[in-house]
Amino acid sequence: MDLARRVELEDRLVVVAxxxxxxxxFVVRALLAAGARVLVPTRRAExxxxxxxxxTQDARVTQDARLTHVHVRTWDDPVEIAVAAxxxxxxxxxxxxxxxxxxxxxxxxxxxxxxxxxxxxxxxxAHFLVARALVPGLAxxxxxxxxxxxxxxAREPMAGSxxxxxxxxxxxxxLDVLRAETxxxxxxxxxxxxxxxxxxxxxxxTPVATVGGDAVARAVLGVLADxxxxxxxxxxxxxxxxxxxxxxxxxxxxxANGAGGRPAPVDLG
Numbered sequence: 228m229d230l231a232r233r234v235e236l237e238d239r240l241v242v243v244a245x246x247x248x249x250x251x252x253f254v255v256r257a258l259l260a261a262g263a264r265v266l267v268p269t270r271r272a273e274x275x276x277x278x279x280x281x282x283t284q285d286a287r288v289t290q291d292a293r294l295t296h297v298h299v300r301t302w303d304d305p306v307e308i309a310v311a312a313x314x315x316x317x318x319x320x321x322x323x324x325x326x327x328x329x330x331x332x333x334x335x336x337x338x339x340x341x342x343x344x345x346x347x348x349x350x351x352x353a354h355f356l357v358a359r360a361l362v363p364g365l366a367x368x369x370x371x372x373x374x375x376x377x378x379x380x381a382r383e384p385m386a387g388s389x390x391x392x393x394x395x396x397x398x399x400x401x402l403d404v405l406r407a408e409t410x411x412x413x414x415x416x417x418x419x420x421x422x423x424x425x426x427x428x429x430x431x432x433t434p435v436a437t438v439g440g441d442a443v444a445r446a447v448l449g450v451l452a453d454x455x456x457x458x459x460x461x462x463x464x465x466x467x468x469x470x471x472x473x474x475x476x477x478x479x480x481x482x483a484n485g486a487g488g489r490p491a492p493v494d495l496g
Contacts, residue, residue: 235451235452235453236258236261236262236263236448236451236452237261237262237263238262238263238264239263239264239320239321239451240263240264240265240266240312240315240316240317240318240319240320240321241258241263241264241265241266241319241320241321241322241323241451242265242266242267242268242308242312242319242321242322242323242361243255243258243265243266243267243322243323243325244268244322244323244324244325244326244357244361245323245324245325245326245327245376246265246267246268246323246325247267247269248325248326249425249440250325250376250421250425250440250443250444251267251323251325251326252440253440253441253443253444254323254325254443254444254447254448255267255294256444257441257444257445257447257448258448259291259293259294261448261452263293264293264294264295264315264316265293265294265295266295266296266297266308266311266312266315266319267294267295267296267297268296268297268299268305268307268308269296269297269298269299270298270299295311295315297311302353302356302357302360303356304360305360308360308361309364312364317364318364318365318367318368319361319364319365319368320365320368320369320370320371320372321365321368321371321372321373321374321451322357322361322362322365322372322373322374323374323375323376323447323451324354324357324358324373324374324375324376325376325447326353326354326357326376327350327376327377327378327395328349328350328391329378329380329388329391330346330350330388330390330391331387331388332387332388333387334386334387334389335389335390338389338390342390343390346390346391346394347390347393347394350390350391350394350395350398351393351394351397351398351401354375354398354401355401358373358375358401358405361373362405362410362414363410365413365414366410366413366414368414370415370454371413371414371415372414372415372416372417372450372451372454373402373405373414373415373416373417374416374417374418374419374447374450374451375398375402375416375417375418375419376418376419376420376421376443376447377395377398377399377418377419377420377421378391378395378420378421378422379420379421379422379423380392380395381395381396381398381399381420382395382420382422398418399418402416402417402418402458406458415454416458417450417456417457417458417459417460418458418459418460419443419446419447419450419459419460419461419462420459420460420461420462421438421443421462421463422438422461422462422463423435423436423437423438423462423463424436424437424438425437425438425439425440425443436463438462438463442462443462446460446462
């Protein structure tokens with residue numbers, strides 16, 4: 228961990244939505260290594276000895292006094308997070324939305340309406356609920372920052388994965404609208420776009436390219452530590468430093484959503 232970056236993140240309180248997932252777990256561990264305090268919301272009851280499901284890396288394997296898991300009953304009003312943040316000396320300084328998933332199915336004209344509604348709810352509404360619940364609390368921070376992970380499907384229309392592409396594009400616009408609204412004056416919003424399949428996720432069948440979860444985590448921490456970071460940072464499988472490609476050509480352009488693999492539901496914890 229770069230010393231300057233550690234100083235920037237030392238003792239900052241960061242909420243990681245999706246912190247029990249594969250990519251979220253990398254982000255959580257990197258934050259702890261940087262000296263941050265981390266809250267991870269979870270919808271699952273704690274069960275000692277529970278094993279993570281395929282495609283996930285349960286952050287509970289990390290034993291650290293600065294890591295707190297918060298059981299959330301509903302994301303419509305997750306009051307438990309505010310209570311935990313106050314107990315940790317909050318409010319939070321930053322939020323990372325490491326939620327998203329991949330889906331392969333029928334083409335749009337053959338998709339059942341119920342399936343469409345379910346996918347848009349899990350892939351796009353989930354991001355709205357996290358932002359709605361957690362962004363207002365960032366306004367009080369010295370450098371309140373919100374980072375959302377997105378994927379290749381947000382940029383490229385993918386036949387057979389239409390709902391994921393639509394949700395990813397909507398997620399990018401969600402951040403654009405937040406920047407344009409009043410809250411955008413006091414909170415900075417960034418998107419880290421993962422443009423290749425994450426290595427180690429067994430749900431990926433035959434990905435064209437892969438990127439390490441540690442590279443994604445480094446990109447996220449870089450954005451958190453640097454107020455001058457571009458709105459959109461890309462992480463891909465091309466050769467380069469840590470697999471981070473840097474800002475996109477359009478700085479505010481919009482997989483987590485759409486990196487390749489078998490159907491995988493979004494999980495808010």
